[in-house]
Amino acid sequence: MMEERTEPGSLAESYKQNGYILKSDILSKDETEVYLKGFLDYESRLGGKVTGAYRFKAHLLLPWLYDLVTHPKVVNLVCQLLGPDVVCWSTDLFPKDPGTGKSCGWHQDSTYIGMEPPDALTVWVALTDSNKMNGCVEFSSKSHLKGQFEHTNTMSDKSMLLYGQEIPVEVDRSTVVLAELSAGQASVHHVMTVHSSGPNMSKTRRIGVALRYCGAYVKQKAEIGDSVTHVCGKDHGNFTLEPPPAQIFGENEVNAHQKACGPIGPEDLIAVK
Numbered sequence: 322m323m324e325e326r327t328e329p330g331s332l333a334e335s336y337k338q339n340g341y342i343l344k345s346d347i348l349s350k351d352e353t354e355v356y357l358k359g360f361l362d363y364e365s366r367l368g369g370k371v372t373g374a375y376r377f378k379a380h381l382l383l384p385w386l387y388d389l390v391t392h393p394k395v396v397n398l399v400c401q402l403l404g405p406d407v408v409c410w411s412t413d414l415f416p417k418d419p420g421t422g423k424s425c426g427w428h429q430d431s432t433y434i435g436m437e438p439p440d441a442l443t444v445w446v447a448l449t450d451s452n453k454m455n456g457c458v459e460f461s462s463k464s465h466l467k468g469q470f471e472h473t474n475t476m477s478d479k480s481m482l483l484y485g486q487e488i489p490v491e492v493d494r495s496t497v498v499l500a501e502l503s504a505g506q507a508s509v510h511h512v513m514t515v516h517s518s519g520p521n522m523s524k525t526r527r528i529g530v531a532l533r534y535c536g537a538y539v540k541q542k543a544e545i546g547d548s549v550t551h552v553c554g555k556d557h558g559n560f561t562l563e564p565p566p567a568q569i570f571g572e573n574e575v576n577a578h579q580k581a582c583g584p585i586g587p588e589d590l591i592a593v594k
């Protein structure tokens with residue numbers, strides 16, 4: 322256990338000051354294995370590497386991922402940072418394969434969600450080790466205090482982000498910290514923290530799951546009728562609530578996922594090469 326996690330006050334303080342928490346022990350070895358197996362089983366069902374819309378909000382299709390979203394250790398961590406009323410606005414699967422050159426340019430998650438106030442964060446859970454060599458996430462310290470940056474949609478096929486979003490200015494390397502994690506550990510970053518990740522230069526896959534939460538009291542600025550999964554505390558009625566999955570890929574689950582993500586086409590089933 323990291324020292325900072327033993328004192329909730331100081332954990333929240335450090336998150337508030339820096340815009341991230343570098344490392345927190347979340348899952349036991351057995352739990353990590355179960356979740357990794359769930360991820361690999363998902364890919365078998367899809368018939369290839371997970372891509373397109375199937376990377377997003379898969380906790381509406383997969384009971385194991387819903388369990389991770391509502392895992393007591395994750396929820397405890399999130400509540401220390403966002404308070405008692407929490408909803409999950411997305412889960413994004415982030416497998417990064419060696420030899421693909423895929424990476425994420427410097428960006429802020431606030432670019433693609435318009436929560437007001439921006440009391441939203443990501444818990445990035447490592448299902449395999451994640452390090453400099455295989456392209457772990459990196460944060461620019463205190464960047465969440467600098468407001469919203471302009472982003473360019475590069476549409477690069479090397480980007481793991483939907484539109485290849487990127488801040489078109491150099492990030493000061495002296496502010497950069499690496500979130501190197503062992504499987505089962507998690508980092509946390511604020512929705513406005515500037516972050517990136519490099520390509521996987523190792524020989525094995527790096528697999529992580531980004532769990533995205535916000536205070537249940539926040540509102541979506543964009544008029545897109547967002548839906549969320551209720552996690553804990555009071556529902557403030559600001560979003561349509563999504564149903565937890567009862568079974569893997571059941572009819573109700575597929576409908577709920579499509580409702581939340583929009584229609585899914587054949588391109589969503591094509592494995593990323």
Ligand SMILES: O=C(O)CCC(=O)C(=O)O
Nearest residue numbers: 415425443458518529531
């Ligand atoms: O997994 C990665 O490499 C990038 C993750 C990321 O950008 C995010 O979780 O917001």
